[in-house]
Amino acid sequence: MENDTRSKLLEIATPLFATKGFTAVSIRELTDAAQINVSAISYHFNGKEGLYQAVLAEQLAPILQALQAAKSNAALSPIERLTFYANQIARIHAQRPFLARFMISEVTNPTNYGGPIIEAHLSQVYEFMKDTLQEGITQGNFRADLNLNYAAISLAGILNFYFITKPLIQKFIPLKPEANTEYVDHAFHVYLHGIMNHSPSKKLSQP
Structure with missing residues (x-):
C-alpha cells in the first residue's frame, strides 16, 4: 500500500511539475489530484522538494541505465557504443x-532542488561521450583533430534539441509516430560522418 501511494504521487506529480514548474505546484494541488492525505508527501518524500527530486531521478534513471549498459559492454567499439546510446x-x-521539459527548465532556470540533479546527470553524459570519443580517436576511428569538449557537447545537443523543441516543430512540420527514432538515426549518422577518420590508411568499422 505504501509503495502504491508513493508511485501514485510520482505519477500525479510528473505532469504537474513538468507543465507548471516546481514553484507553481502546491502541495494541496498534488494531494487533491492524487486523492490522498496532505501528510503523505511529507511521509514518503519529506516534502514537496523531495517529491520533485524523486520525479527528476525517476525521469533520468533510464538514461543513466543506458550509460551504464554502454560503458559496461567491453565488446562494443566506440562507434557502436555511441550508436547504442x-x-x-x-x-x-x-x-x-x-523529460525534455524538465531538462530545459532546469538548465535555463535551475531550482535549488532540481538544478544539482540535472547538473550531475549532464556531467555523467558528458564524461561518457568525451571518453568514448577519445577512445575512438586512439583507435583511429575518429578524426585526430577533434576538440573533445565541443564534439561531446555537440552530440548531446543533437540528440536532445529535437525533443526539447518538438512542441514548436510540430506546428510547422508534420511528424509521424516514428519520427523520434528516425530523427535520432538520421542526425546521429550525420554527426558520425563528420567526426569519422576518412583517411584511406585506416579501415573503419561501421556500426
Missing part, C-alpha cells in the same frame, strides 16, 4: 514525454 535516447524520450 543514441538509439536509447530516442526510446527514452518516447516513453517519457515530459
